[in-house]
Every structure is written in structure tokens, then in C-alpha cells.
Amino acid sequence: MTHKIAIIGASGYTGAELIRLIATHPNMEIAALAANSKAGQSMAQVFPHLRHLDLPDLVTWEQIDFSQIDLCFCALPHKTSQEVIRELPKTMKIVDLSADFRLRDPADYTKWYGNAHGAVEMQKEAVYGLTEFYREDIAKARLVAGTGCNAATGQFILRPLVAGAVIDLDEIILDMKCAVSGAGRSLKENLLHAELSEGYNAYAVGGTHRHQGEFDQEFSALAGRPVQVQFTPHLMPANRGILATTYVKGDPQAICATLQKAYADEPFIEVLPFGETPSTHHVRGSNFVHIGVTGDRIPGRATVVGVLDNLTKGSSGQALQNANLMLGEDETAGLMLVPCFP
Amino acid sequence: MTHKIAIIGASGYTGAELIRLIATHPNMEIAALAANSKAGQSMAQVFPHLRHLDLPDLVTWEQIDFSQIDLCFCALPHKTSQEVIRELPKTMKIVDLSADFRLRDPADYTKWYGNAHGAVEMQKEAVYGLTEFYREDIAKARLVAGTGCNAATGQFILRPLVAGAVIDLDEIILDMKCAVSGAGRSLKENLLHAELSEGYNAYAVGGTHRHQGEFDQEFSALAGRPVQVQFTPHLMPANRGILATTYVKGDPQAICATLQKAYADEPFIEVLPFGETPSTHHVRGSNFVHIGVTGDRIPGRATVVGVLDNLTKGSSGQALQNANLMLGEDETAGLMLVPCFP
Amino acid sequence: MTHKIAIIGASGYTGAELIRLIATHPNMEIAALAANSKAGQSMAQVFPHLRHLDLPDLVTWEQIDFSQIDLCFCALPHKTSQEVIRELPKTMKIVDLSADFRLRDPADYTKWYGNAHGAVEMQKEAVYGLTEFYREDIAKARLVAGTGCNAATGQFILRPLVAGAVIDLDEIILDMKCAVSGAGRSLKENLLHAELSEGYNAYAVGGTHRHQGEFDQEFSALAGRPVQVQFTPHLMPANRGILATTYVKGDPQAICATLQKAYADEPFIEVLPFGETPSTHHVRGSNFVHIGVTGDRIPGRATVVGVLDNLTKGSSGQALQNANLMLGEDETAGLMLVPCFP
Amino acid sequence: MTHKIAIIGASGYTGAELIRLIATHPNMEIAALAANSKAGQSMAQVFPHLRHLDLPDLVTWEQIDFSQIDLCFCALPHKTSQEVIRELPKTMKIVDLSADFRLRDPADYTKWYGNAHGAVEMQKEAVYGLTEFYREDIAKARLVAGTGCNAATGQFILRPLVAGAVIDLDEIILDMKCAVSGAGRSLKENLLHAELSEGYNAYAVGGTHRHQGEFDQEFSALAGRPVQVQFTPHLMPANRGILATTYVKGDPQAICATLQKAYADEPFIEVLPFGETPSTHHVRGSNFVHIGVTGDRIPGRATVVGVLDNLTKGSSGQALQNANLMLGEDETAGLMLVPCFP
Known part of the structure; x- marks a missing residue:
């Protein structure tokens, strides 16, 4: 079964890295890509190294029909991420790559990030995404918070x-x-x-x-x-x-x-x-x-x-590893790329 | 069907790049790796980025049992390459990455490389490996000469x-x-x-x-x-x-x-x-x-x-593309890796 | 005799390179440094590699008392440069590092830079600063236009x-x-x-x-x-x-x-x-x-x-070489630094 | 008064760095350059960035007439350095950049470098060259041992x-x-x-x-x-x-x-x-x-x-700073070069 995937924040490095990895995943299809500041552009314009892939053009996240989406990666800056995620369908699986749901205690969040958290309920719900140590919780989670690299x-x-x-x-x-x-x-x-x-x-x-x-x-x-x-x-x-x-x-x-x-x-x-x-x-x-x-x-x-x-295991690779667990896929799918040396 | 692959000259960059690519190939198995100067060492010692792969240790090329091998990549320096290839079984498919079989005319070879060619008959047999322009000949070839990058x-x-x-x-x-x-x-x-x-x-x-x-x-x-x-x-x-x-x-x-x-x-x-x-x-x-x-x-x-x-399409990627044709595999197998940016 | 030098546009790379060179010049003293966007800051804040030098803090160019200045380097972006230089004292020696006075024909300037020139008279006066070929004119010039790198x-x-x-x-x-x-x-x-x-x-x-x-x-x-x-x-x-x-x-x-x-x-x-x-x-x-x-x-x-x-002979070194000529100094003063290798 | 300087080991990076610095020194003249493996070559061949300088060609150290030399920098590998220095005139000032005279105790030397010291008497004589802390001793020393970077x-x-x-x-x-x-x-x-x-x-x-x-x-x-x-x-x-x-x-x-x-x-x-x-x-x-x-x-x-x-203050700059003290020069002569940024 092919899972339909959306990425919000696709014009940044972690967004591009997600696409690089998912492109070799046997059971994922990128159905929507959002980057509000670059909506309307093609991915070939934003990241020419993805030119050969058949990818949807960038839209705003508000334009995505999430009823079609099985899992959404959110690769936005912190604070923006919580503001967007709280507006997304409450039943959709989400892997957030920002810092917004890493800290369980709202006071800790405010101490380190300076603002009051805008989605405290979801902060409680989120599972910390360090796969090797939270594997079982992640497999059952709806919202997973990617860790800092x-x-x-x-x-x-x-x-x-x-x-x-x-x-x-x-x-x-x-x-x-x-x-x-x-x-x-x-x-x-x-x-x-x-x-x-x-x-x-x-x-x-x-x-x-x-x-x-x-x-x-x-x-x-x-x-x-x-x-x-x-x-x-x-x-x-x-x-x-x-x-x-x-x-x-x-x-x-x-x-x-x-x-x-x-x-x-x-x-x-x-x-x-x-x-x-x-x-x-x-x-x-x-x-x-x-x-x-x-x-x-x-x-x-x-x-x-x-x-x-930092971009793979520290961020987008971790995110895909977690998504695999959440979707019942082999945890290593799309992730066995050999290091690129020299 | 899984093809058994040997690589001679596995301790150089093009050898390592072949392994990187073949590691994601659905129908190839690396059965033997040779590097005479480092025989006895593990690939993890020579190229630690390959540590996680289950690879055979390095041997001398003379130690390989070629009767088990479907196709052999030869990633040796020029001159050494012709000296080794002329000793290999005459029925085994070979993709050579060196300069030894690129030039069809022995005089041209001597002009550019300085020595008389030591395997003139094979020089005639070899097909020039620029896949997109020699595709049909490559598919039928026994010996393919990878191009200069x-x-x-x-x-x-x-x-x-x-x-x-x-x-x-x-x-x-x-x-x-x-x-x-x-x-x-x-x-x-x-x-x-x-x-x-x-x-x-x-x-x-x-x-x-x-x-x-x-x-x-x-x-x-x-x-x-x-x-x-x-x-x-x-x-x-x-x-x-x-x-x-x-x-x-x-x-x-x-x-x-x-x-x-x-x-x-x-x-x-x-x-x-x-x-x-x-x-x-x-x-x-x-x-x-x-x-x-x-x-x-x-x-x-x-x-x-x-x-x-230069290491992929200019050398090892081209070599694998040619090997796919020679073995009846999908030409793009193992080669759809997305560029690594940034 | 020590010449008093001003640099307008001291927060960019060519400004910093001028300071690096002048610091070893036997007969120049940096009397004023301007960078309107960073006025009030010290050079140690803007360029910590200049920390050990005893330099004036950054001011706006309007704050400089040009009656004290023997020669002014202008290291501003093109268009801004002409707007500033036309307001400077008409008797002060100026070496401009921008593109504003390189082209003698106002039509050429407009063709390549898109805007009408705002100081056409000075454009005529300026000497093209390729030292080795305009040496005599430069020695007599009031306004010298540094070339593109x-x-x-x-x-x-x-x-x-x-x-x-x-x-x-x-x-x-x-x-x-x-x-x-x-x-x-x-x-x-x-x-x-x-x-x-x-x-x-x-x-x-x-x-x-x-x-x-x-x-x-x-x-x-x-x-x-x-x-x-x-x-x-x-x-x-x-x-x-x-x-x-x-x-x-x-x-x-x-x-x-x-x-x-x-x-x-x-x-x-x-x-x-x-x-x-x-x-x-x-x-x-x-x-x-x-x-x-x-x-x-x-x-x-x-x-x-x-x-x-590009920063030395292509820009700031050339500018200093020209200034040396304009001030009657040895043309090579402050410029014999040995290349930094490795 | 101009001091005549020799450099033994002039084909390495610290040798080249010494030349770069001395080239702007007011009172030093490079009278001899030795590098036994490259004797007979010009410095322009070995280090093309020094091409514009009027430097003696490389000779073997045995070919140098040390009676003409006021101070000799020795930029050889450790062990070789002690073997050469013990053969040099006992009255000549020497700044050694190797590790050979840094450790005062022969046992310490053997512990860290593996071999018995071949010039134990000179090891006792040598002053540790960390200028800011051994300034007075250095000024009086005949043999100064440059520190590790x-x-x-x-x-x-x-x-x-x-x-x-x-x-x-x-x-x-x-x-x-x-x-x-x-x-x-x-x-x-x-x-x-x-x-x-x-x-x-x-x-x-x-x-x-x-x-x-x-x-x-x-x-x-x-x-x-x-x-x-x-x-x-x-x-x-x-x-x-x-x-x-x-x-x-x-x-x-x-x-x-x-x-x-x-x-x-x-x-x-x-x-x-x-x-x-x-x-x-x-x-x-x-x-x-x-x-x-x-x-x-x-x-x-x-x-x-x-x-x-590491090449300047960590090695050749330190060596020149020490030589200045040993020769009665201003300690900072040839050393006020501004950092090269960017």
C-alpha cells in the first residue's frame, strides 16, 4: 500500500532531505508540498537537485486537501510549527521536525524558547521522537516531535x-x-x-x-x-x-x-x-x-x-524512521542509503 | 535472480562508489572484493563508511574463484588493468573502469599512455561504455570500457x-x-x-x-x-x-x-x-x-x-548502468539515488 | 609625512581589506571610518580580526570632518557611491572602489547599471584606475575609479x-x-x-x-x-x-x-x-x-x-596602489605582503 | 644592522611561513636556504607563492657557510633536527622549530618520541620558546626550542x-x-x-x-x-x-x-x-x-x-619573535601582519 505524504515547509533543508529519502521509499508517495513563502514555484526552482523527480508544485499549507493525506511532515520553524499544527486535522498522523513539541513541560518550553506555548494540549500528546528509545510509543502515536540534532x-x-x-x-x-x-x-x-x-x-x-x-x-x-x-x-x-x-x-x-x-x-x-x-x-x-x-x-x-x-539521522532521516513506525512500514525503509564518501 | 559480482581494485574511490551504489541494487550481491595491496583487510578498515554493510574481506584478485562470478568490475589503474584482465576467464562479463580499453587503435593508446598495449585483441573486442550512445552494443558485450570522466x-x-x-x-x-x-x-x-x-x-x-x-x-x-x-x-x-x-x-x-x-x-x-x-x-x-x-x-x-x-555518472555509476544492460537488468537499477544537497 | 585617510563603506570586505593593508603602510593614518548602517559600532564588533588595531569607531559619512582628510577611499555599492561622492569636498582626493566612475560614457553606464548617472561631470573627470596602464594620469588625478576585479x-x-x-x-x-x-x-x-x-x-x-x-x-x-x-x-x-x-x-x-x-x-x-x-x-x-x-x-x-x-590586486590593493601615486608615496608602500600559503 | 639568516628545512610549511614573515622584516636578510631533498631547486619551484622574492636557491645544509650566518632557523622533523643541530657551529644562535629540545628531561623525550635523545647536552642548554613566559631567558639564549602548536x-x-x-x-x-x-x-x-x-x-x-x-x-x-x-x-x-x-x-x-x-x-x-x-x-x-x-x-x-x-603564532611567528629577542630587535618586528579575513 502506498501512503500519501504531505510536507509542510518543503523549501528548507530538512524538507529537501525528506524528499531525497522518500524518493527511494517503496511505499510512499509525495502528494503535496507546502512552503507559503514560495507557493506557486516548482521544486526544480527551489531545489534544482530534485529536478528529475515528478513532484507537485509548492502550495500554501492552507491549500492542501488533508483528507487525502496519510501522514504529514511539518518542517517549519519553531513557533510557526505549533500555530500551523493546531489547525491541521486532529486525526491525521504528523511528524513535526521543529522544536515545538520536544519539551513536555510548557514552562520548560517558555524558558528555552521565550514565548508561551500555543498548543499546550498537543504538547502533552506528542511523543518524543528519538526512535531507538521511544519506539513503541512512536508506533502508536499520532503526533511525534523530532528531536534536536x-x-x-x-x-x-x-x-x-x-x-x-x-x-x-x-x-x-x-x-x-x-x-x-x-x-x-x-x-x-x-x-x-x-x-x-x-x-x-x-x-x-x-x-x-x-x-x-x-x-x-x-x-x-x-x-x-x-x-x-x-x-x-x-x-x-x-x-x-x-x-x-x-x-x-x-x-x-x-x-x-x-x-x-x-x-x-x-x-x-x-x-x-x-x-x-x-x-x-x-x-x-x-x-x-x-x-x-x-x-x-x-x-x-x-x-x-x-x-x-544532522540532516539525516539528526532530523529528516529520524523523521522518516518514525513515520515508518507510525504507518506500519519496515523501520528502515528508504533509510539504508550508504554514506556518500568521499 | 541475484547476480554475483566481483570488484577488483576495491580500495580506491571508484571501487567504494561501486559498493555504495550496488548496496541498494535489488538484484546484485557482492561476492568478492580484491585489492592486492590491502588483501586481508576488512572493508571497514579501508573505508569506514561501509562499515555497516556485510561485505567480504579484501583478497588478492588471484584468490577469487571466478567460476562463481557473473560480472566483474575492474577498478584498477591503467596498464595494471590490461595485465589483470587478460588473465581473467575469457567468458566472464567484465566492466573495466580504467583507460585501457577506451581507445580502439593500439597506436592511439601508445600515443596517449606511453606504453605498448598488452592485450590488443581484447582492445578490439571492448565496447566503449558511454551508455546513452552505445546501448545496444553494450547489452551484447562481454567487455565494456568505462569512459574517462x-x-x-x-x-x-x-x-x-x-x-x-x-x-x-x-x-x-x-x-x-x-x-x-x-x-x-x-x-x-x-x-x-x-x-x-x-x-x-x-x-x-x-x-x-x-x-x-x-x-x-x-x-x-x-x-x-x-x-x-x-x-x-x-x-x-x-x-x-x-x-x-x-x-x-x-x-x-x-x-x-x-x-x-x-x-x-x-x-x-x-x-x-x-x-x-x-x-x-x-x-x-x-x-x-x-x-x-x-x-x-x-x-x-x-x-x-x-x-x-565524476565518481558516479563519470565512472562507477556509468559502470553499473552498463552492467545492468549486460545482465538484462533495468538500466536504472541502483542508480536513482537523489543528489545529496546541501 | 603621514597622510590622513578616511574610508567610507568600512563595514564591507573591501573596506576591511583596505584597513589590513594600510595598517602596515609607513605613512598613512586612518583618521575616520564610516558605515552608515553600523555607525556607532567599533571595528572590533564589525570585524574582530582588526581588534588589535587602534581604529576610530564607525560614524556616518556625514559626520566626518573632511577638512582633516588627505585622501578618502569610497567603498560603497554602486549608485550609492556617486550619490555620496558628489557631496564630498571637490578638492579632496578620492579613490572610489565602486563601479560608478569606471565607464566614461554616461550611456554605457546606464546600459550596464540600469539607472541614469547622477554625477556626470565627475564621471568625465575620473581616471580609470588600472594602475599599470594609467599610472601618469592617476598620479595627477583627484578622482580615481577602481576597476572591476x-x-x-x-x-x-x-x-x-x-x-x-x-x-x-x-x-x-x-x-x-x-x-x-x-x-x-x-x-x-x-x-x-x-x-x-x-x-x-x-x-x-x-x-x-x-x-x-x-x-x-x-x-x-x-x-x-x-x-x-x-x-x-x-x-x-x-x-x-x-x-x-x-x-x-x-x-x-x-x-x-x-x-x-x-x-x-x-x-x-x-x-x-x-x-x-x-x-x-x-x-x-x-x-x-x-x-x-x-x-x-x-x-x-x-x-x-x-x-x-580579487580583494587585493582586484580591488583594495589596487586602490592603495593608486592612492600611493596620488599622494606621492612609493607605489608599493603597504603592498609587498607575501601571499598567504597554505 | 641587517642580520644574516639561514633556514634549514625550507621546503616545508613552517619554512615557507618563516620566509613570508621575514620578507617584511626591516633588519633581516635571508642568506641561505637548505632542504636536502630538494637541493638545487629554486624556491619558486617549491613554493610558487614566493616567486617574486629574491631568494637564494635551495642547498643542502652541509653546503651552507655558517660563518656568515647570525641566526639559523631549523625547521626539520624531530630526530633529524637534533642530528643536524649537534653538527652546527656551537656559537651560532639557533631557533629550532622541531620537538627535539622542548622536553628538558631525556627520559621524557624518550617516553613521548620513542628514541633516545642524540644531543642530551644541548637539550639541557635549550630554552623553551614560549616567548611571553620565557622572554628573559630567550633573549640570552643560544638555542631556543619552539613549542608545539x-x-x-x-x-x-x-x-x-x-x-x-x-x-x-x-x-x-x-x-x-x-x-x-x-x-x-x-x-x-x-x-x-x-x-x-x-x-x-x-x-x-x-x-x-x-x-x-x-x-x-x-x-x-x-x-x-x-x-x-x-x-x-x-x-x-x-x-x-x-x-x-x-x-x-x-x-x-x-x-x-x-x-x-x-x-x-x-x-x-x-x-x-x-x-x-x-x-x-x-x-x-x-x-x-x-x-x-x-x-x-x-x-x-x-x-x-x-x-x-598554528603556522604563525604556533610555530614560525613564535620562532621569529624569539629570534628578534635573541638578536636585540624589536620583539614585534615582521610580526604585525593583520589577520587575513575573509
Whole structure:
């Protein structure tokens, strides 16, 4: 059976990435594409790399006949997303890629995003979309909230360690190196090639990045007590990829064994042999996560490095993985693309 | 039916690209991988981005039991390739990605490559692998010679124009901008990141690039008289992509119409509306070719720009397309991957 | 004697490049910096790489006391530049980096820039700022018009050849590869790192780029009859550098000899030995031009490749070189910086 | 007075960088350049960006008449450096850029570099070349050992904090992002553009990088007891720049004040206002260091980010700064080049 799919927010990078993935999905058909600021244009105009695909032209989301749609991806900016989603049919399956439904507590949302939430009821309904850890809930959900790309990376590394109590919960540092597509297709000076190529910098230093809210929520729930990690993102001169260097205290071998056991049956998560370290080059354009553990020369300290592609496993690939579960499809359908190297 | 595939020369970029593509092919199984210098290693060691695939370890080509193999890709350097292929079973289908069987005349081979050809009989047997123009011969061939990546790019632009007699055959300039993966995984100073990033230069200026031999052979045969193009390659700070800016004399509209007609039914070749120009960004990681025609302000002159990914359509994608024909598979199987942008 | 310098338009790349160069000039002092949209900010805020310099804060140009200023650089966008310059003191020396005074004929200006010129009298007064060819006029000028960066590159290659009548004037092709800083610090989608890195494309194909107007004006004047070149710019994934591959008809050795003779005494222009080709890597961040000539295998055709740094020799370095002449300084003062490689 | 300078190891990046800097030095003349593997070549062949300079051709170091030389820079690989330096005149001033004389204890040298030291007496004589902290000793020294580039970066951040006892000495993490030129002009697969661009990875994880030996020696000496930092380098897709994100425990404001006080009079070290963070873009090609301090949301923790250009301040700029002191020149001569941005 072919599922009819709509994408709202199709003129951004995560929208384009969804289309790239769905184009090879055996049982999905893109029935409608919306981008209100570019309604009327063809996708070939907005994203010439999609030129060969037979795609519907862009419309406004209000023009879509949702009665035909089996599942809708919403790839809008936060705040806009909640305003649109609350107007959509209440029975339609939705995967939201924005930040709007990631935080369960309206106060947390307001703390990190600055405005009061405009769809508090739906916020309660939404399931957090970190597939490997919320699989059963996602399969039954109507509304799934895609995670932050940094939040996903950090959790793949840390959730089994927090849950397994093999690390000191008060001494966790996440030094993250993030490719520029994570900032979206937005026109900002620091995202220009001339400003970014050949250099790099930290930003949102000191625990102020919004994905911190997801870490607080998830790790504290897992541990049963408040957990605060130190998280510093860095902007990299590269288009795809997040690498998280994680400094933890605990037995390195136990940490590696915990991760290997946790992900032994996961199709997308590869834990490397102890002492090896991964590279973003080797997951580019794919839905895979590579994680490597090394012990420090200082006993009782380990460095865990994890990588993924922020647009795929960190966003649109995760979203499709969740949609597969919600529609009863094979979880990996459309997602087994091999990383594009070199 | 699943075809059993061998790849000789699996430790280079074109070998890795073949594996990337075949991994999504419905009817191919990689049965053997050879790389004599790295025999004994796993593919995860040589190319960590292939880690998740269940691939055979590398062996020497002499260790392969070819009686089990339906088709063998040979991704070796030129000269080595002819030496290996002449030892392989004479009944096995072979797609060669090297330069060894591209030129039909042994004297041409020696002129451009410097050594006498070591398998002259096979040189006669080989079919030139530019799929869209040798499709029927390829389907019946035992040995197919993959084209040069620059040679493919120039021919996609120029063959219909030469055949259609819509341009001046003595006034053709091909200014080509080539990504660095075309040079392979070889350790040369000018291929280092520190030497290449953030700058660019011409090389093999004056008609000395070896792919010139293919242009001479193919365009002269098409035109029925000697044709010499001017071809200047440039090394670009990018990993994938060739862009050919072609300067020709003729009626721009007729040129565009000729190309649009020639490629109307081709699944991988997109001729843009008159006046639009393509970008390598929009074919990256895919088997597609984009071509655009613009008229110059000087009447009777046109600029035709064509782009493709040198590793895919320029090499391994073309090879798989040919293998599909040789094995009776759908020509596009494993090749409909959407370009990876951004 | 120290000359007091003002820069209007100091928040763009050419403004910053002027400051970088002047900082090492023995006899210049930056007395005022204007950028109306960022007035009130410090240069450290706008360009942190200038943080260590003791520079005046940004003001509006109207706030500058020009009676103190010996020479003013104007690094504004075209059209704005003429509107500002016509209000400045009529006795002050000015080097304009915009396009506003490059074309001597008001009709030409309107043809290429779309609007009527707002300072026609000054347009007549302005001297075209290609230093090596207008040196004496520049030394006596009050208002000098900096050339386009592409226009400079093409003219360094072609002026001696046009003047020396060693090439066919009706068969000149300039295929130019331009780094992104030439587009300035403007917020456009195609200038984003995610859109530009790792790929390239032609633009303004067919003779529509505005620098074409300078080629028409200068080459026609030199030849004493209309000359039209074919000029195609390409946007490169690099921040600094223009490489022009020039296809001409003539005797390659004579072409090389003509260029070597023309530039034998020039401090910034290096003509390579016959058969060598230059690279943008080797002029990055400097005021040097490298030119190389190669003969094609087709007799009577030559390929001339020239490179420079668009921000330095193509813009701000040229401007400083002209200012040196206007102020009676050594022409090379502040300009002998060695290229920054790697 | 003009000092006559020799450079041994002039065909590598640090050699070229020395020449770039010395070219603008008022009182230095390059009298001899050696590179044994490329003896007989001109510098224009080895580094075309130096083509315009009037430089001696490359010779072997044995061919240099050292009686003419006032100071010799030695830019050889470690181990080779000690073997050459012990053969040089014992009265000549030498600045060594290798690792051979950085560690004072022969056992430490053997531990980190694997071989017994071949010039133990000179190892004792050598002064550690971190200019800002060994200024007086350097001025009197005959042999100065340039520091590791990572070692310099980490020490600029941490020395005042260790000495001032404002941080917990057992809880220091240095997460360092290093540009590729730090690996030199060596032909390794992971340094190829196709392997490195658009991605990044950690290496030498767990405290195994050789610059760790310098941290151990220097911080332990400063603290008067053993200090071990955790240090993880990462290879970046960029040519110049090191960024160190340093996680420390202590009062953030006190940490910032300590750094600002320590560097108040230093010409090359800029401590940013509290809460600002630096970028490698803004020191590229220069001798400057930028440091920024931010407090974490977790009380008592601070993140200190420091940046420098590994080839300049991290190596050749530092070497020239030391040579200036040794020769009685102004310490900043030849070193005030403004960073090259964009």
C-alpha cells in the first residue's frame, strides 16, 4: 500500500532531505508540498537537485486537501510549527521536525524558547521522537516531535550510560562540532561561505543552547533526579555532520561494553571496537550513527566520540524512521542509503 | 535472480562508489572484493563508511574463484588493468573502469599512455561504455570500457551537436572544472587539503590531457573527418563534480533544441530550459547530468554548460548502468539515488 | 609625512581589506571610518580580526570632518557611491572602489547599471584606475575609479596582446573562475556555505556581466575599433582569487614574449616561463598577478591563464596602489605582503 | 644592522611561513636556504607563492657557510633536527622549530618520541620558546626550542590560571580543533582534500598526543606538583588555526580577570570582554592570540576558548619573535601582519 505524504515547509533543508529519502521509499508517495513563502514555484526552482523527480508544485499549507493525506511532515520553524499544527486535522498522523513539541513541560518550553506555548494540549500528546528509545510509543502515536540534532547526538552517546549508572552524572561534558546546515537555509552573515570556510568557533557557550532543554528533560527523567550536562556547540566549515566529544568519568571498558550491548540489535547505530574513533566523513548523507570509546591515561576517565549526519539521522532521516513506525512500514525503509564518501 | 559480482581494485574511490551504489541494487550481491595491496583487510578498515554493510574481506584478485562470478568490475589503474584482465576467464562479463580499453587503435593508446598495449585483441573486442550512445552494443558485450570522466562530460554536451552538424567543428573549446576525487586516492602534494582548498588552477593545458584521445576518437568518428577540440581541465577545491563550459559557434536555439531532442527520453540526462545554467551542487552523489544552453551577445555563439558527478555518472555509476544492460537488468537499477544537497 | 585617510563603506570586505593593508603602510593614518548602517559600532564588533588595531569607531559619512582628510577611499555599492561622492569636498582626493566612475560614457553606464548617472561631470573627470596602464594620469588625478576585479584580471592578460596586435581580436574567450568574496558581504542564498562549498557554477552567461562594459570600453579604445570578448564568470567555493583562462588565436611564443616584455619592470606582475600555469593559491592575500602562456596542440592557438586576489590586486590593493601615486608615496608602500600559503 | 639568516628545512610549511614573515622584516636578510631533498631547486619551484622574492636557491645544509650566518632557523622533523643541530657551529644562535629540545628531561623525550635523545647536552642548554613566559631567558639564549602548536595554545589559556591557582588543577579538559597544516606537507591519506574536506574527527584520543609531554612538564613545574590535563585534538577541514575549548572549574569572573591582567601589556594576546568567544577566522595568517572566557550555567565552571594560527603564532611567528629577542630587535618586528579575513 502506498501512503500519501504531505510536507509542510518543503523549501528548507530538512524538507529537501525528506524528499531525497522518500524518493527511494517503496511505499510512499509525495502528494503535496507546502512552503507559503514560495507557493506557486516548482521544486526544480527551489531545489534544482530534485529536478528529475515528478513532484507537485509548492502550495500554501492552507491549500492542501488533508483528507487525502496519510501522514504529514511539518518542517517549519519553531513557533510557526505549533500555530500551523493546531489547525491541521486532529486525526491525521504528523511528524513535526521543529522544536515545538520536544519539551513536555510548557514552562520548560517558555524558558528555552521565550514565548508561551500555543498548543499546550498537543504538547502533552506528542511523543518524543528519538526512535531507538521511544519506539513503541512512536508506533502508536499520532503526533511525534523530532528531536534536536545536537540533542539526538548527545543522547545516543549518553542515554545507555546514564541509564546504566556507569558514569558520574555530575561530570558530563559534551563538546559538539556542528556542520552549518543545522542552521537551516537562513540568511545570516556568519553562515556565508566567506565568513565560515577555513575557520571555526564556539557559540552558545555556557549552557545557553536550546537543545540543552532536551538534555535536561531526558537525562533527568532517565536518572530519576536532576542531571545537567555541560554542552558547547561549535560551528564547523562543513555542510553535514555533528561530532560530539564526550568527557565522562567511569570505567572506559564498562562504558564501551554498555554501549555495545545497548545497540547490538540496532540497524543504524554502530559502536566501534574499544579505542577506535569515528569521523563525520563516514556517516555523511546517511542515517547511521558511529560511536567510539577510548580510555584516558588518567584512570577512571573516558572519552566517547559519536557522529551522525544532522540532516539525516539528526532530523529528516529520524523523521522518516518514525513515520515508518507510525504507518506500519519496515523501520528502515528508504533509510539504508550508504554514506556518500568521499 | 541475484547476480554475483566481483570488484577488483576495491580500495580506491571508484571501487567504494561501486559498493555504495550496488548496496541498494535489488538484484546484485557482492561476492568478492580484491585489492592486492590491502588483501586481508576488512572493508571497514579501508573505508569506514561501509562499515555497516556485510561485505567480504579484501583478497588478492588471484584468490577469487571466478567460476562463481557473473560480472566483474575492474577498478584498477591503467596498464595494471590490461595485465589483470587478460588473465581473467575469457567468458566472464567484465566492466573495466580504467583507460585501457577506451581507445580502439593500439597506436592511439601508445600515443596517449606511453606504453605498448598488452592485450590488443581484447582492445578490439571492448565496447566503449558511454551508455546513452552505445546501448545496444553494450547489452551484447562481454567487455565494456568505462569512459574517462572528463570524456563523458564533454561527449554528453557535444555528441548530439557534432552529429547534428549544428556547430562549427573547428571551433570547439571545452573549459572543464574537475573535482579532486577524479585523481583517485593517490598521495600527491597538490591533492593535499592544505594545497588545494581555497584555490584552483589549470593543468594539462594545451591539449595534453589523456582524455583528449577519447574526444579525438569519438568526435572524428561521428563527424566522419578529424575533429580536434581545445580542452583545458582545472583542479577544483571540491570532492565530486565536473563542470564543462563549452564554447561553440552555431545558433544557440538550434543547439538547445538539438540537445533537448537527443535526450528527451533519457532517464539520467536533463536539458534545462534555454538560458538556464546548471551547477555541480545539484548532481552530487548521483547519476544525473544537467545541461544548459545560453546564447552569447555575439550572434552565432553559444555557451553550453554541462555537469555530472565524476565518481558516479563519470565512472562507477556509468559502470553499473552498463552492467545492468549486460545482465538484462533495468538500466536504472541502483542508480536513482537523489543528489545529496546541501 | 603621514597622510590622513578616511574610508567610507568600512563595514564591507573591501573596506576591511583596505584597513589590513594600510595598517602596515609607513605613512598613512586612518583618521575616520564610516558605515552608515553600523555607525556607532567599533571595528572590533564589525570585524574582530582588526581588534588589535587602534581604529576610530564607525560614524556616518556625514559626520566626518573632511577638512582633516588627505585622501578618502569610497567603498560603497554602486549608485550609492556617486550619490555620496558628489557631496564630498571637490578638492579632496578620492579613490572610489565602486563601479560608478569606471565607464566614461554616461550611456554605457546606464546600459550596464540600469539607472541614469547622477554625477556626470565627475564621471568625465575620473581616471580609470588600472594602475599599470594609467599610472601618469592617476598620479595627477583627484578622482580615481577602481576597476572591476574581473575587469582587472582580463585586462592584465589581454591589454598587451590587444595593443601589440598579436592576437585575433574577434576570437577572444575569457573563462573566469571567481571566489565568493567578490560578491561582498551580502546575504544571498547562493553565497551561503551550505549552498556554495564543494560545488561551482557559471553565472551571468552570455555576456551579461557588468564588467563586460569595462572590457568593451578599454579594449575598443586600445584597438581603435570595437572589440567584444566572450566572458563567462563562474562562482567558486573559495574566498579569494580570480583565475582567468583565456583562449586566443595567435602565435603562443609571441604572445608570451609580448607579455614578458610588457611587464618586465612591473613590481606586481609576474609572467611565468612559457608553458607554466599559475594558481590562485599562490597570490592569495597579496597584490601580485601571475600570468602563464601555453601553446595548444592546434597551431596558432594559445591559452593564457592569469590569477590575482580579487580583494587585493582586484580591488583594495589596487586602490592603495593608486592612492600611493596620488599622494606621492612609493607605489608599493603597504603592498609587498607575501601571499598567504597554505 | 641587517642580520644574516639561514633556514634549514625550507621546503616545508613552517619554512615557507618563516620566509613570508621575514620578507617584511626591516633588519633581516635571508642568506641561505637548505632542504636536502630538494637541493638545487629554486624556491619558486617549491613554493610558487614566493616567486617574486629574491631568494637564494635551495642547498643542502652541509653546503651552507655558517660563518656568515647570525641566526639559523631549523625547521626539520624531530630526530633529524637534533642530528643536524649537534653538527652546527656551537656559537651560532639557533631557533629550532622541531620537538627535539622542548622536553628538558631525556627520559621524557624518550617516553613521548620513542628514541633516545642524540644531543642530551644541548637539550639541557635549550630554552623553551614560549616567548611571553620565557622572554628573559630567550633573549640570552643560544638555542631556543619552539613549542608545539597545540602546546602553545593550551599554555596561553592555562598558564596564568595554573600559576594564579584560580582553577582546580585536577579537572582540566582541553578539547582542541586543529587545522591540517599542523601535520605539515606530508603525504598521508587522511590529509588529502578528498578525505578531509567537509568532515572532521578526533585523533590521538586518551592523552597520547606528543604535545601532552609539554603540558605535563610546564604545568607541573608551574604548580610545583604533578598536573595532568585531558587533551583531545581534532583534525579540522581548514588549513590554518587552532581553537582550544578549555573546561575548567573555578570562578569564571576571576578566571577572566586573571587572564586580562596577565596579558594586559602583551602585544599579541587579546583577552576578549567576559562572555565573548573568539574564532580562528580572526587570527588567520597572523601572530595574534584571542582568548574568551564564559561562565557555565553550572556555578563554578568556566569555558575558556583560545585561538591562534598554528603556522604563525604556533610555530614560525613564535620562532621569529624569539629570534628578534635573541638578536636585540624589536620583539614585534615582521610580526604585525593583520589577520587575513575573509
